[in-house]
Amino acid sequence: MTDYLVVDGLRKAFGRETAVDGISFGVEKGKILTLLGPSGCGKTTTLRCIAGLEHPDAGAIVIDGETMTSARERLFVPPERRSVGLVFQSYAVWPHMTVAQNVSYPLEVRKWPRVEVAARVERVLEMVGLSRYRDQYATKLSGGQQQRVALARALIFNPRLLLFDEPLSNLDAKLREQLRMEIVHLQREVGITSVYVTHDQAEAMVISDRIIVMNRGRIEQEGDARTIYTHPANRFVAQFIGQANLISGQVMEVDGLDGSLRVDVALGAGGRAPLRALPPGAGLQRGMRVLILIRPEDIEVGPAGATSRDNGLEGTVVSAVYMGQYLDYQVDVAGVRIRAQAKPGAPYRGGDRVALGVPPAACFCIPEESDGQ
Amino acid sequence: MFRGRAATWPGAEPVLTVGAGLLVAALVLLPVGMLLYTSLRVEEFGEAAYFSLKNYTEFVVSPRILRSIGNTLIVSTGATLLAGFFGIGLAWSHARTNTPGRRILEPFTLVPFFLSPYVGAIAWSYLAAPRVGMLNGWLRWLFGLETDPLSVYNRWGIIWVLALFFTPVMYLFVIGSLRRMDPALEESARTSGSSILQTTRRVTLPLVTPAILSGAILVFVSSAGEFGVPLALGSPFKIETMTTQIYNLTSGSAIDYNASAALSTVLAALTLTFIYIHRRVVLPRGYTTITGRGYRPSLVALGRWRYVALSFNIAYLLMAVILPLLALFLVSISIRWEGRFDPRALTLANYAYVFTYPLSARAVWNSLKLAIAGATICMTLAILVGYTIHRGRGRGRAALDVLSSVPVGFPGIVLAMGILITYIRSPLYSTLWILLIGYITRYIPYGQRMVSSVLLALSPELDQSSRTSGASWITTLRRITLPLLKPGIVAGWLLLFMIFLREFPISVLLYKGGLEVLSVAVWYFVEHEGAVRTAAVAMVQVGLLLGAIFLFRRLAGADELAV
Structure with a gap:
């Protein structure tokens, strides 16, 4: 038509x-x-x-x-x-x-x-x-x-x-x-x-x-x-659309079974951490450089040590702002600033150590090559 | 670039806007070009004409001409300083002090802006000429003097009359700047701990400085280009300025158009330089202090000094408006004039003479015809040109903006000189058309700026939403743009009408027998008739102008004046 x-x-x-x-x-x-x-x-x-x-x-x-x-x-x-x-x-x-x-x-x-x-x-x-x-x-x-x-x-x-x-x-x-x-x-x-x-x-x-x-x-x-x-x-x-945590990394492994990716994420001071991402972006292959998009509202904030099943990251709370419907956290994970919006039920304060849980389904990989910037 | 699908002819928009643009370009460029060309020619009797700088290198630097250049610089500087003193003082007292009656005084302060400086000079000669000046009579009697204390027939007299009549220019610039200033700027100086007078000196005055400079430049340029005042007060006693010399070289026994053109070019170079400095240096430095808030700035409480300020105001009005008009009126109803008003010898015969003597009767009609036609044509062109500059999308809009503003920098007598040379061999010469062309060419910038200031304040989306509503360009112009522009058009038309009613230098250079206008009639009466009849014909002009001012205030409002 x-x-x-x-x-x-x-x-x-x-x-x-x-x-x-x-x-x-x-x-x-x-x-x-x-x-x-x-x-x-x-x-x-x-x-x-x-x-x-x-x-x-x-x-x-x-x-x-x-x-x-x-x-x-x-x-x-x-x-x-x-x-x-x-x-x-x-x-x-x-x-x-x-x-x-x-x-x-x-x-x-x-x-x-x-x-x-x-x-x-x-x-x-x-x-x-x-x-x-x-x-x-x-x-x-x-x-x-x-x-x-x-x-x-x-x-x-x-x-x-x-x-x-x-x-x-x-x-x-x-x-x-x-x-x-x-x-x-x-x-x-x-x-x-x-x-x-x-x-x-x-x-x-x-x-x-x-x-x-x-x-x-x-x-x-x-x-x-x-x-x-x-x-x-x-x-x-x-x-531009919504709020975004964007972390750059490299695809380490493509899982043959469910097609999920293991991405090596570069953190500050040369640190690296593995993240699992689901669903995969189309046509991603081992070795490609990617940006991982994680929306702040998809991140769980929990007590340090209690790592969730997948994609646990530990960090220090930099600021926590009460916004009514949610608490707006800035968390420092080995030099990378991550924003998380959690239910106001877990009131951590600046300086607290916390664990961030990111469900693999909430990690979306954008190939670096198609970066519009 | 593109062509409308159904349109096989170019449409109303390009025809009208391009047509008006080309017409304005021709009107302005032809006389300016001819002036320059003529100034570079040498035409001596019995020889072939040739190009040379001789007019500049020999004529302009001759002692007689250098003296007139010196006089122009002296009277313009003096007038600027004196008008600055009056204008700044009046504006400050109206906008920032508790001077009693300031709201009533304000409109009257602007009246000289609309009157003819030439008539003002004649009126002042009835006040302060030796022997026949009324003021001289009073002062002699008051102080028991043997000789007359005052004389207007010198450079001081010229400075005095120029300053009185150009004070409103300075006043408008300064009061506009004071009114636009964000009161928070002064308030924060007060809360920082400075007194109200310290604030005036340290904050208010520096913020107003660019406006003062603008006013000063305009007063200087207007004074240097003014023709009537030095003609009335200087020429009879061999005190010539550049403008009177330019005129002398086109009339009488020593006609030399080439020399006159050269001197005109020098004068234009002087005024254009000042206008250029104004645009490039002063205007960009102007502080934009406009805010949308409606708070009034706090006023300086003058205490007992407020009566001094009031006296200053009244003194200005006396000198610039009341005394000259009173003198003119008293002389015009006297049977004869010898320096003292005699209430037992009154008559209206002078007015009867003005309206029956062919030359002056003709002049009234010619002036009215020219003022009405000139203002109408000029505003029509101004609308099209202003629209093209601010709403059009064709090339050359910036050039058109410059072209339609440039005549402001040319003194009337200079532009008239260019027009005379350009059209002298055309059939337009010795018809009213040549005067009309002169008026329009010189004053198109006034109309253009009136239209432009309104257009700039109107969103182009008001026109565009009419187009997307389905209206053509011409319908949009008629139903949306013109109605929205109406206040500016009315104000511009009335301003031009007044300017044309009193126009003198262009008229005197371009008229022929039968084409006399009011100012020319006044000048003819000065030369050939007595004081009482001269006063009557001048009063006719003043009466028409006062009527137009009254209309202007009813229809337009004082803020539209700042041209």
Whole structure:
């Protein structure tokens, strides 16, 4: 099945700065894809190219089989003829218009009959819960309400594509979570194909069908939230999504029976320790250099001496911070700092000797060669 | 780079923005280029013209011209120092002290900014000229003096009038800087243990220094380029400045366009150097101290000194606004003028004369026509140019930014000289169009900056969300951009309208019989009619300007003035 939105070999530079460095991806009809990455990774530029607000240097953009941009064919459809709704981080609601005027604008410029405009504005304002503000000046509303105006304005003309450019970044945490859920429901309800740009991984996980992690104008990894969290493709993705302990080592042995690996882990001061890792990364062989990813929440913290069955490491607690749901430990294991998040039931303090237990299934090996850095 | 699929013609955006860009480039580059070219030509009677530096190496360094250059430097320096004293004092007393009535005084302090310095100089001659000056009369009577204590017909007089009229420039820079300053900077000096006066000296003043330098440079450049004041107060007594010499070389018996162009180039080099220093050295040093917090800075309680500050304020208003306008008014309703106002000999005949005498009646209409058309065309160009600079994506935007700001660095008389040389053989010469071209070329930077300052404060996403909503470029301009720009457009239009109503140097150099404007009529009356009729025609101009100021304050607000 061909994708509803196709981005092919997109490249865009501003002066000498390459913002987007030849990326390709597709979005299926009705799905929502998130471009996730740190600021300056090219995600917003990509979005603006799709909207037609930037002229790419190379590549093509196809929406519903219709080519919107093709550098090779010297083709560029201006934004107003793409039928793409865009929600900006800054809301960009027009201060000289009321809520209703803002929302009806896309229909007016399309010369819809007045009666139909009024009816549709009514319906869309109801959808975003702004009916009683219809005659207020839009910028007099709160940030969350302004963003709802922007959302209504982007939805009202039934665009082929809905684009979000960090729409929640200017809102406070509580409102952000609430609006995030509303966007998900609305998107599913309308069934509109969407691209969502954010630097917030939690937001990306809640909202997306698929996530693309971007860095320095390139795609680091594409997949669903679970895959990206548990099987990051490289160091960048592992560190960007969630918290990560990354320990470098070398594969010593590949177990023929269950395919698990024995990895020799380099510790400080020339020390080494063996770790067993399960499941194995694909195609790992003896002698390869790898990064072992261990998420802090997968590590058990117990009293020194009581080594667990597998992968016991002994160390000294550097700091222990009470976080409510868990205790956040920094543990020094022979010169390597390891972060662990344990149930608050085992209250060790700075200086205590502890044993860390890492289940082999929680150790994921990333080959060093594919390291994105 | 790319072409719209359905679009076979280039579309409104490139046509309008590129068109406006090219037009502005031509308007600015042609006269500047012609000026330089002419200054390098020598055309002597009976010989073929040839290229030479002779105009510079022989003419500009002649004692007569060197003396005028010296005079320009002296009066500009004097005016800058004096305007600095007035402007800093007024701004500080309004923004940082408890001077009584400071809120009422503030708008009046700006009034000279809008009035004509040339008319101001004439008004001051009614106040302080030997024999016929009202102030001289009062002082003689008050102190029993035999001779007149005051005279405006010297370099001091020129300095005095220039300083009074350019004080608002300094004032605006300093008060803007004081208002933008984060009060926390001063508060932390106070909590560190310094008194309020120590804080003023050690923290406030250093933070305001870049603004003072900016103001000083602008006052200096405006003074050096000012034409009307030295023409009224210096020229009759052979005290020439560069601007009056440039003019003298284009009229009367000793016409020499090449020499005039050379002197113009020297003056432009002087002012452009200062503007360049301002942009490159002073502006980058400006401290950005803006914060979003709404706390008002604490005020210096002046105690009994606050009445001294009040007197200082009132003294300035008396000298810059009240006395000159009063003198002008009293003279304009007198049957004749011999230095003393006679309430028993009043008349409106002078005004009747102004409105019936063909030259001055014509001048009123010409000025109104030019001001309305000039402000409209100039703002239209400014919108397109400002939009291209801040919203466009074509090449050459930086060049356009420079080109549309450069005329600020050219004194009116210099640019007029370039325009005269450029268009003298075209059919535009001896029509109102040449004046219109002169006005627009010289003042496009004012409009551009008005538009740009609003555009910079508006997110481009406001336009972009209209495009993604399905509106074309031209619809977006009409429904989103222009309405949002409206405050800047209104303020810019009114400012240009006022500037064009009082414009003098460009007009006097480019006009022909039939094309007189208000300032030219004032000048003609000075030369050919008596004091009372001159005062009446000047009052007509002042009246129009005061009306426009009133509108400006109603529609725009004082903060829009800082150009």
